[in-house]
Amino acid sequence: MSGRRPLVSIVIPIWNADRFLREAVESVLAQTYSSWELLLVDDGSTDAGADIARSFAGSYPERIRFLEHPGGAHRGASASRNLGLGEARGEFFAFLDADDVWLPDKLAEQVALLDTIPGIDRRAAQVIVAEIGPDMGQFPTAAHLASWAGVCPGNNESA
Numbered sequence: 001m002s003g004r005r006p007l008v009s010i011v012i013p014i015w016n017a018d019r020f021l022r023e024a025v026e027s028v029l030a031q032t033y034s035s036w037e038l039l040l041v042d043d044g045s046t047d048a049g050a051d052i053a054r055s056f057a058g059s060y061p062e063r064i065r066f067l068e069h070p071g072g073a074h075r076g077a078s079a080s081r082n083l084g085l086g087e088a089r090g091e092f093f094a095f096l097d098a099d100d101v102w103l104p105d106k107l108a109e110q111v112a113l114l115d116t117i118p119g120i121d122r123r124a125a126q127v128i129v130a131e132i133g134p135d136m137g138q139f140p141t142a143a144h145l146a147s148w149a150g151v152c153p154g155n156n157e158s159a
Helices: 021-029 049-059 077-087 106-114 122-131 142-146
Strands: 008-014 036-042 064-068 092-095
Touching: 008 021, 008 049, 008 077, 021 036, 021 049, 036 049, 036 077, 049 064, 064 077, 092 106
Parallel strands: 008 036, 008 092, 036 064
Antiparallel strands: none
């Protein structure tokens, strides 16, 4: 990565989460790491969640996109995450639940940490950004992340 700021695609699946969604999106907007896009994926909500998501997408069209399943169907969180990943443009992916929030330095710290591990598999790194961090109880150490090197042998991509 060295000096380059890779794009992180953040996917938030939404299903009847209007009580929490604003705070989740605002925690992404507050990130100190600025190279991100946010994909808000409605999963057939029957509350105001989809309207809130559309409003954010309308206010930040260069950074936030609203997606939904065909016909507004409810397909589940996994299908919603997959829909978001299918539309993602980023080098790294991160998942945030609609009822959760991130600390402001989450992405900055995780992307910087990935840069300290020579030879880490890019696809494994995508999973690490998505699944390990302060919201999981403690921030991973470089040694912990280094243990993931080679998780997907043969898939190494040069930085």
